[in-house]
Amino acid sequence: MAEKVSVVKCDSYDEELVLEKVREALDLIGFKIKQGSKVLLKPNVLSAKSPDEAITTHPALVNAICFILKEKKCKISIGDSSGIGIEGTREAFKKTGIEGIAKRYNAEIIPFEESKIVYKKINGKILKGIHISKSLLDADFIINMPKLKTHALVGYTGAVKNMFGIIPGGKKSYYHKICGNQTAFADLLVDIYNCRIPDLNIMDGIIGMEGNGPAAGKIKKTGIIIASKSGIALDFVAAKIIGFKTEDILTNKALVKRNLKPEIEVVGEKNIKIKYEQPIKTIRKVPGFMLKIFYSLVNPEIKVNKKKCKKCLVCLKACPVKAISLINNKIKINRKKCILCYCCHELCPEKAIIIWKSSIARFITSLKNWVKKVIK
Ligand code: SF4
Ligand code: SF4
Known part of the structure; x- marks a missing residue:
């Protein structure tokens, strides 16, 4: 049976409008959840940025999902790991406005690196096991909430890439290091996604990011919400909407190669096309051994x-x-x-x-801080 992917227009982050549109998107794919389920939301909380910067999942979407789950008396927790050091994820939850939404619904905030960590064996192409937060295994239902953005390393960051945030703390940069090249990194992302496949995926495509995402691109008003029980199907539909081919997105390419692309049925808005500017591809051409050296030098x-x-x-x-x-x-x-x-x-x-930190890592941090001060 084909995986349904719903595409719904939504042109602002007005909470009432977003709630109405999220309901519509979920109805189109036949979303159902058992009363009282333990649900874990996984938004994109990449860093401590305001929602206006289009880097993180907007709190209006988190609000809509929490509202719908509370009607079903679900127990909600919201987890991610921004991997930017001590207080990094907590600060990111606060700045992105998601902490405020959590308080409104009495939902628990879980910075994964602070939670109980367990080792899970997997049969991936790159990974045979990973350390993840126990909260992911304890949840009855996981809702993956990516932001529609381009990504300099793999082309685009959607449902599959968003689950990289389940890796707690700075271990994420270690994974960059062991891969050595972007193709292997895309396979590793697929391994991680498959380790605990989310039960529902809902993408914030109201305002996305084009060009050199996931953090340094240009804000792009896109006006859509995309939902699917299959994050993989969602990624292929989102890619088509923004005018990217399979080969432009390394995770999608890896999924096709591994025969994991399902049959897809688009429901709702079927003909939306909003061309996104591609990220510069130079970084993808950097030889693997150079990336390994780079990550060894910057890894704390x-x-x-x-x-x-x-x-x-x-x-x-x-x-x-x-x-x-x-x-x-x-x-x-x-x-x-x-x-x-x-x-x-x-x-x-x-x-x-x-x-x-190596002197190179220290230099990069001071450079970043200096740029931040100059911009301010
Ligand atoms: S580093 Fe030494 S002093 Fe510090 S917590 Fe560990 S054992 Fe205790
Ligand atoms: S050794 Fe590493 S994993 Fe263990 S507590 Fe310290 S930082 Fe965390």
Whole structure:
């Protein structure tokens, strides 16, 4: 049976209008949910940006979904991991306006890197297992809420790419590093998406981003909401709407190669076309070994100041992935296991845990801060 994908016009973030249009989009695909379900929303909370910057899922959409779920007496939580360091995700939830919506519906905010982490074996093309938040496995129903944006690395960021945010903390940049090239990275994104396939996908395409997304592109008024039970089907429909071919989007290309593209039936608005500017493709042509070197240089590392450490073992007990051990009376950190959640850094009473950055990483951070100041 073909996967239904609904496309509905919606030209503003007025809460009432968005609620009406979300209901329409969900009705078109025959959405149903069991009363009292435990539901986890996964919006795009990439960074601490205002919703007007079109980088993150707009709170009006989160509001609409929460409203509909509350009618069904669902228990709602909203999770993501922006992976930008201590307080990163919490701050991002606040700035994007999603925290305010969570309070309105008594929904729990879950920065994945702060939650209980479990290891899940998977049979992916690139990955054989991943560390994810237990909240993803505990949820009866997951609603994936991507933002319609281009992406310099893989072409576009939609339903499949949005689930990369389930990887807690800074481990995301480690995955960039191990892939070595963009094709392998696209396959890794498909592996992660398949690890816990969302039950519903609803895309914020009211105002999207074209050009060099996901954060530095141009805001694009698009006026659509797209919904589907299949995130993969949604991605192919969204790509067609913005005028991208399968080969322009590496995740879609990987899905076709892996025979994962389903039959698709578009319902609602069938003929919308809003041409998006493509991201520059230079970054996709960078040789894999150079990317590996780059990511090795910019990836932070957790280190222990042996002089300050009093071997209290607070960090060892707190580490969610058991990456810390006491060997020969010294605290050791297993870099391969570490997901860079920074819990140990936060909890160490002696301030003995250091987030070490290479001089290149430090230079990039100061450059970014300088640009921010100049723009302000
Ligand atoms: S919490 Fe700090 S002081 Fe305690 S063992 Fe870990 S590094 Fe050492
Ligand atoms: S070593 Fe520290 S930063 Fe790494 S996973 Fe454990 S607690 Fe988190």
